[in-house]
Amino acid sequence: MIIKNKQINLILAPLSEVTNISFRILCREHGADLAFLPFINVNALVMTDKITWGWIKDSEREHKPRAIQLFGSDAELFKKSAKIISENKLFDIIDINAACPASKILDEGAGGALLVEPYRLREIVRGVKDNFNGVVSVKIRLGLKRNSVSEIADAIGSIVDFATVHGRTVKQGYSGKSDWDAIFEAKKLFNCPIVGNGDICSINDYLGVKDKADAVMIGRAALKNPLLFNEIKSGRKSDDKKRATACLSWACKNEKSLRLLKRFCTCFVSGLTGSREMKERINRCKSVAETKLYVKKVIVSLQGK
Ligand SMILES: Cc1cc2nc3c(=O)[nH]c(=O)nc-3n(C[C@H](O)[C@H](O)[C@H](O)COP(=O)(O)O)c2cc1C
Numbered sequence: 595m596i597i598k599n600k601q602i603n604l605i606l607a608p609l610s611e612v613t614n615i616s617f618r619i620l621c622r623e624h625g626a627d628l629a630f631l632p633f634i635n636v637n638a639l640v641m642t643d644k645i646t647w648g649w650i651k652d653s654e655r656e657h658k659p660r661a662i663q664l665f666g667s668d669a670e671l672f673k674k675s676a677k678i679i680s681e682n683k684l685f686d687i688i689d690i691n692a693a694c695p696a697s698k699i700l701d702e703g704a705g706g707a708l709l710v711e712p713y714r715l716r717e718i719v720r721g722v723k724d725n726f727n728g729v730v731s732v733k734i735r736l737g738l739k740r741n742s743v744s745e746i747a748d749a750i751g752s753i754v755d756f757a758t759v760h761g762r763t764v765k766q767g768y769s770g771k772s773d774w775d776a777i778f779e780a781k782k783l784f785n786c787p788i789v790g791n792g793d794i795c796s797i798n799d800y801l802g803v804k805d806k807a808d809a810v811m812i813g814r815a816a817l818k819n820p821l822l823f824n825e826i827k828s829g830r831k832s833d834d835k836k837r838a839t840a841c842l843s844w845a846c847k848n849e850k851s852l853r854l855l856k857r858f859c860t861c862f863v864s865g866l867t868g869s870r871e872m873k874e875r876i877n878r879c880k881s882v883a884e885t886k887l888y889v890k891k892v893i894v895s896l897q898g899k
Pocket residue numbers: 607608609610611612632633663691693694733760791792793794811812813814815
């Protein structure tokens with residue numbers, strides 16, 4: 595699909611507390627055409643919460659077009675957020691989260707809970723569109739407990755600029771498989787491009803689904819292999835050891851938070867011989883310095899092999 599004159603085929607999924615600015619830049623440098631500042635609470639944005647605004651300001655370093663994902667349940671707060679983003683020219687795309695399955699979020703009437711109230715979701719989308727001079731998208735699942743894509747499409751299919759569909763219901767969480775036939779059906783119901791999402795982990799997975807949607811979004815697999823986007827584009831898988839070496843070196847150079855350093859490094863060693871022991875060892879580290887020291891030893895051993 596084309597957004598802001600740019601061809602968008604491969605998108606890094608929003609992964610809250612993971613896809614920070616440096617990881618988004620890494621993926622975009624390796625072939626992701628778009629990424630999102632994930633899961634920003636409209637209330638926190640409007641109330642000028644310091645941490646939230648730190649993430650927003652950090653995003654100025656990202657490639658264009660720049661995208662933010664908002665969540666909440668109050669249409670007025672969505673409108674105010676859209677206006678602030680528009681007036682300050684902060685992002686080119688606003689994505690509305692109607693997919694999150696976390697019970698805390700559902701209890702607030704936000705995320706996936708919006709799927710059972712398509713006309714409330716429509717009010718939110720309308721409010722964002724009217725107050726934002728840019729592209730407005732929505733991220734949905736197939737429904738809350740059952741497939742209700744047609745009702746959702748009736749409500750918002752003609753007013754959003756694109757919709758991302760994760761091919762599971764909210765109730766499914768991450769169990770089962772993403773239903774790409776249902777994603778293909780959604781393409782016929784929505785009057786806009788559809789981004790398909792769920793369980794794309796390899797070049798072959800991508801080749802099996804690329805004709806079912808207008809673009810493909812990749813989450814968990816990109817966390818293990820941020821080079822996957824370019825692998826898909828070139829049709830060539832990178833060497834596991836070289837990929838792990840490059841990604842671990844990136845983490846040591848860029849990540850300052852112990853939680854994320856461990857998260858990235860444990861993901862990057864996935865699939866290597868001895869990865870279980872490496873993950874256990876990384877998880878036992880008590881500081882950033884200790885983690886980096888160990889990871890640098892892993893890098894040396896990978897280079898020596
Ligand atoms: C750790 C984690 C955090 C996530 N955070 C978000 C989020 O902030 N917003 C969102 O729309 N989806 C979020 N998701 C869902 C992903 O964007 C994606 O829809 C899902 O992982 C399926 O795609 P995949 O199989 O390629 O991972 C999250 C998933 C994970 C595993």
